[in-house]
Every structure is written in structure tokens, then in C-alpha cells.
Amino acid sequence: MAALGGTHRGGPGHPAVVREGDATHLRRRPTVPPGPGEISVAPLVAGVCGTDLQILRGLRDDGAPVLGHEGVARIVDVGPGVADPRLVPGAHVVVNPTHPTDPSFLLGHNVDGMLQARMLVPASAVGGGLVLPLDEVPQGNLAVLIEPLAVVRYAALALREHRPDTLLVVGDGTVGHLAVRTARRWLGPAVRTVHVHHTDQGLEWSAHTPHRADRPIGLADLAAGEPAGMLGRGRVAVLIATPAPATLPGLELALRATEGADVAVDLVGGLRGPALSPFFPGVDLARTRAANCGGEPRPPVVERLTTADGRQVSVLGHRGVANEHLVYAAAELCRDPESFRDLVTHETDLAGAAEILTALGRSERRTVAGRRLVKLAVRTAVPS
The missing domain is CATH 3.40.50.720 (NAD(P)-binding Rossmann-like Domain)
Incomplete structure (x- = not known):
């Protein structure tokens, strides 16, 4: 699979792929510390989903400027009042993107998603148990398939x-x-x-x-x-x-x-x-x-x-899944990575993702760099 695009550096805040009209651009977003019950995470790798492309093509009216609900992240900071002792800085987590009872939390749809270097998980999702620690993280970019x-x-x-x-x-x-x-x-x-x-x-x-x-x-x-x-x-x-x-x-x-x-x-x-x-x-x-x-x-x-x-x-x-389905899927990708590895056909960074998403949003085709796109993995971490 090919790595596409370049790396964005510099400026306050953190880089994010932001929707603006029918295009996406790499912009700086304020990095907000977590408040009571909230968690700040650093997405490590995020996937681009078919629903993301539908949003870009105007087929859905979801309002979040930053897309992305697939992938894995590392906890950076924890706000006061977070009770789960497993949710500590450094822990690797997957966030369940669909709250079963709170429609105001739908990650990457009405809440800013994972196509950014920092993401704030609101108290509703944290308190609802939607931030799931992983004992083992799937190899490489396979986490976008969780x-x-x-x-x-x-x-x-x-x-x-x-x-x-x-x-x-x-x-x-x-x-x-x-x-x-x-x-x-x-x-x-x-x-x-x-x-x-x-x-x-x-x-x-x-x-x-x-x-x-x-x-x-x-x-x-x-x-x-x-x-x-x-x-x-x-x-x-x-x-x-x-x-x-x-x-x-x-x-x-x-x-x-x-x-x-x-x-x-x-x-x-x-x-x-x-x-x-x-x-x-x-x-x-x-x-x-x-x-x-x-x-x-x-x-x-x-x-x-x-x-x-x-x-x-x-x-x-069904809209969304239960927590146990996500944990099981992560473990399955660790147990048998070779059954799934070829589905991640393309990989890029945030800057490359902004270019690719703009092109995909303006076309009905699923071709990137001359090859069939099945799953695009976006490396979202800021290089040291």
C-alpha cells in the first residue's frame, strides 16, 4: 500500500482535516484541555468510511467539521471526575462512535471526529462507557478496521x-x-x-x-x-x-x-x-x-x-454496535491480521487525507493513485 501526501507542521493548536464547502483542508484547531468528565486523546490512525464520503458528497447533512469515527487513539489528558481507573494518560483506546441513548454524540457526524491530531471526547461518551481500553492494538494500520x-x-x-x-x-x-x-x-x-x-x-x-x-x-x-x-x-x-x-x-x-x-x-x-x-x-x-x-x-x-x-x-x-463487538473485533485483528491486511489499500497522513478526501468528494469513483480504494488509513499523530 502506498503512503501519500506530506506532513504539516507549525502553528498553535493541532492540525485537523476540516470540511469547508465541497472540499477538505488541513487547518489548525484549538487544542482544548478536558473539562469535568472529559478525555483528550491523540488519534494514532483513523479510517475513512463510506459514510464520510456520503457526507462530503452532500448525501448526508451531518454537521461535524472534522470527520472520522474509525481507528485507535492514545489518551493524553483526563479531566476531573472520570471514574474508570483504566482511562489514564498513555492508554490506547477505541471510541464507540454511537451512543445508544444520547443522539447528541455520534462521532465524526455531529461531534468532531478522528481526522485530527487531538480529539476531545465529551463527558456523555466517557460516562456512557464508550471509551474502551485495548489490551492489545492491531498491527500497523489495521486498527482502522476495528x-x-x-x-x-x-x-x-x-x-x-x-x-x-x-x-x-x-x-x-x-x-x-x-x-x-x-x-x-x-x-x-x-x-x-x-x-x-x-x-x-x-x-x-x-x-x-x-x-x-x-x-x-x-x-x-x-x-x-x-x-x-x-x-x-x-x-x-x-x-x-x-x-x-x-x-x-x-x-x-x-x-x-x-x-x-x-x-x-x-x-x-x-x-x-x-x-x-x-x-x-x-x-x-x-x-x-x-x-x-x-x-x-x-x-x-x-x-x-x-x-x-x-x-x-x-x-x-442497526445503527452502531455494542462495546463488546468493538473489543472482539480488535482482538480478531490481532489474532489473524493476514486475513484482513490487504483491505487497507492506501495510507497517508493528515495533509494527504485533505487532498484525497476533496478529490473523492467531487467524484463518484473510488480510485486513489490509480488503484481501487477499499480502505484509506490516515496516520493522524503529529511527528516528534
Whole structure:
């Protein structure tokens, strides 16, 4: 993987990648000491997520000037009143980006995120137990995969109850690839995988990885009924891991392809309400997805919905994950790094990230330095 861009030095405060209009720029931000119940951390490496690109492209109205909700950080300073004795300067932590009960904390969405050299974690998140110490940190830049792997872990535990014969993954971003790679260890050793790609470029990338699905196909292949022999019978688990505008179309395509099977669907891809589909008359699927937030409730809410033609389909979704999913994902990346290492296709620093994000925000393509982007890791620490 390539290192891109240069290093920013000098000036008071700390460097951050800041959104300004349809671009991002490297700017100095005030470094604020933590107040009561707060923690100041130094992000070490942060990932760029598909939702970050949606924000940059104007598809979401999240207001945080600084993006980034994936990665690992080191505690720099602790404000008065922080009770957890593990949260001390020097400790490595992952921050759960989604508060299960406080909508005012959504890291990198309505609270400044990790694409900066210092980050203040508010008291609501600290007191809510969302700052999680790590006994072991994944190698190199693999920490950017902790949060997306936790999302897949959450989905797998829910879909495992369906006892699927086949996993159909719609979407060829990071979450889609992680779902394929963990299917047999988390859903069962006999599960078959079908991975639907949105572009020929994505299919080409998958063709050269040793960890591809049993059947990597394109959207047109799925629409044409391939591979009907795997999808039209038995128990099929469907993971919709697409950008928000593609979630409903991806769901509808998957439902057509799995006619005749016993189907359970996890809507990982975002939805803006009301999200209505002719397959489920009168059902707001955005509300279905939002029924599970930050790992709550337990077990997750799974709705049994009836399609317009009388089929019964189990449907759930989730915003965020529970703390244990993040801790498990971090440990999994430490146990088996080689199963995931190639997904981090690009690496840069904060200055390089500002340039790359501007370019990605102005284009629908996911190409950086002439190569397919799956996951971008941003080294956020200020060099000594």
C-alpha cells in the first residue's frame, strides 16, 4: 500500500482535516484541555468510511467539521471526575462512535471526529462507557478496521440465528469484504457466499484477492438471476452493505433474487426516512433499521415482514454496535491480521487525507493513485 501526501507542521493548536464547502483542508484547531468528565486523546490512525464520503458528497447533512469515527487513539489528558481507573494518560483506546441513548454524540457526524491530531471526547461518551481500553492494538494500520469489523460481527451474530445456508452480500466496500471473509467462522463452516459488486473495477479487485467469495458477481448478474441455484432455495442471509442511496434498490434486487428461499435481511446500509419499498407496503424501513442502536436492545429487534406477494421475510438493521463487538473485533485483528491486511489499500497522513478526501468528494469513483480504494488509513499523530 502506498503512503501519500506530506506532513504539516507549525502553528498553535493541532492540525485537523476540516470540511469547508465541497472540499477538505488541513487547518489548525484549538487544542482544548478536558473539562469535568472529559478525555483528550491523540488519534494514532483513523479510517475513512463510506459514510464520510456520503457526507462530503452532500448525501448526508451531518454537521461535524472534522470527520472520522474509525481507528485507535492514545489518551493524553483526563479531566476531573472520570471514574474508570483504566482511562489514564498513555492508554490506547477505541471510541464507540454511537451512543445508544444520547443522539447528541455520534462521532465524526455531529461531534468532531478522528481526522485530527487531538480529539476531545465529551463527558456523555466517557460516562456512557464508550471509551474502551485495548489490551492489545492491531498491527500497523489495521486498527482502522476495528469499527467496520465490529459492524459485521453484530450482523453475523444476528443473522446466525437464521442458520443460513448462503450469505448474500450486496456491496463491495469494506463491510462487504469483511462479511465475506468472516462468514464461515461466524455463520458456520458450511455457509456459501455470494458477493455482489457495484462496478467492474470492484469485481476486478476481488478477482485478485485470496479471500474472495464463493461466487463474486456484478449487479447485472444478480438482476439476470445468477446464481439462482444458490439463492432460490434453503435459508439465505442477506447483508445490504451499500451507500445510503443504494440501500433500497439493493434490498429489492436481493429479494427478487431470493424468491423461493427463507430469507433474513440485515440493513447495514443507511436509510433516510421515510424509506418505503413496494415489497413491504406501508412499512418505513428506516424505522426498522433504527430500532437497534449502539447494541441496544438485546437481543436485537427483528421484524417478520410480509411482502406484497405474501412472502415472509425477517428484517433487521442497526445503527452502531455494542462495546463488546468493538473489543472482539480488535482482538480478531490481532489474532489473524493476514486475513484482513490487504483491505487497507492506501495510507497517508493528515495533509494527504485533505487532498484525497476533496478529490473523492467531487467524484463518484473510488480510485486513489490509480488503484481501487477499499480502505484509506490516515496516520493522524503529529511527528516528534
